[in-house]
Each structure stands twice: as C-alpha cells, then as structure tokens.
Amino acid sequence: MKELSLNILDIAKNSTRAGASLIEILLVTDEKGFLTMTIRDNGCGMDEETLHRVSDPFYTTRTTRKVGMGLPLLRMACEATGGSLSMTSSVKEDDHGTTLVATFDSTHIDFAPIGDVVSSIVILIAGDPDRDFVFLDKTPDREVALDTRELRAVLGDVSLGEFEVLEWIKAYLYGQYQTES
C-alpha cells in the first residue's frame, strides 16, 4: 500500500463486513508528530482465538483465496515507523464490536504518506450508504470532522449514496482541509 488512506479503506471494509452500523475512523496527531489511528466499529466482534489469528497473513475468513494481507500490511506500515498495532474485540450480546489502534511516528523516514483520505472515506460511504461513519482528522493546527448521522438528519430519505450527496461530502471534507491548514 502506497498510502495509509488505502489501508484505512481496506481495514474499514472489514467493519462493514462484520455488520457494523457505525464505524469510526479517528486520526489524531500530537505536537511531536505521533499519530494514533483508531478504527472502531459495533460489528459482530471476534472471539479471543480469532482475534489472535487475524494478524497472521495465512488467516482469512474469505473463501476466494487463502491469504489475508489487510492487517499484516497495516501492522508493517506502523511498525516500520516504530509504532504498533493493537486490537480489542467483544462478542458480548449487549456490547459487541472491534477496536483497532495503530500508532505511527509521522516524522519517521519510513512513514507512508496518509494520501487522499477524503477519497477513501467517500468510497466507504458510497459502498455502504446505509451505515454510519464518523471521521476525524485532528492535528494541533486543524480539525477535520464528518458524522454521517448529522447528514442523514438533513437528507431524510435521500440516500447518502447519491452521487450529488457524495460530491457534497467530498467538497465538505476538502473544504475543511483547505481552510484550516
């Protein structure tokens, strides 16, 4: 993966496949350039055994091929900068879901650029317009945020997946990056 935003797109799709109705993607960078990426969902969750196996490239739930590279690639990207990846998950009936936390030193020479994260977010919404997404990209200088639940309140029964709506989301996010950076 050339950009972290591609890892985000890839990993967040696991959350939609887990049946999550809410997926949160949070990027928080502190003054020292330390980036904490959190991807949290309320999907079906994983039991202890599955959770231990998901970072193994030869483990995958899919049947079309025998390897699952998504998490190993993300782990590689963060560990290359001296960061780490951890996951917690719950299958409890009243509190299920998975939280992934990946940390990066964004000043490290091996830090992959974040790239076009707006494009990734818009593709996630377009692919699953019935789910809700929360996105936050926060640094000491600026904050970019989106919560599709707020958009849904405005849109009524018009789908988030309509082209015009997706174009609006794109412009809304790019606008926040431009004015505050």
Added chain:
Amino acid sequence: MISLADLAAIREKMKDKVVIREGSAQTRVVVGMATCGIAAGARPVLNAFVDGVNKEGLSDKITVTQTGCIGICQYEPVVEVYEDGKEKTTYVKLTAEKAEKIIKQHLIGGKVVAEYTIGAIEK
C-alpha cells in the same frame, strides 16, 4: 465554504427523483475493492467509473458498485460489467485512463474493449 444548507438544497432537488430511479438500472459495473484490488490501484479506477457514469448522465441506466475479492488477485484492478441479456465482461489490470475508454466505447458505444478483457491477457 460548502455548508449543510447546500446539502439541504440537494435533498430538495433529489427527493422526487429517488423513487423513479429505483429498479430502472440495467447495467452493473462492479469494481473489486478488497485488499488485493486496493493495493493494485482500484481506488482511482472506481472513482473514474463513478465520475464518468454520472457526468455522462448514465446513472439511470448504469450502477457502479463495489465488491470483495473474486479470486484473481494477480489481475487486479478487476472490473466486471453485467448487462441484461449479455455475457459478463471481465476487465483486468485497469487504470483510470482505461476506465474512461471503457465508459466511452463499451458503456456508451456498446462495443467491448477487447484488449482490456481477461481473455486478451490470459495466454
């Protein structure tokens, strides 16, 4: 800067249109968006199809959707075109530029871009 008021205006414009559109699409363009596809460059390909189909005014007839891995990772980015009453077309190793050609020649012109299909690449 664009605001929620602009979104409300979109809603006003769209709310009558939505009902008509449902079920009227006959052609499906399906883009592989699993790890293999994304790593190979499927994101700009998907964007090219979504933009192209909407800008050419084809969204009533053609839907662009995403899918997972279909098992031919070495040929990613892979796009399948399903048309009513026709055989499925599988395009492989696509780029945004190739997507634009497929929109013009195949989706608009009705002629499969043979050189980008899996049949042309498999020996």
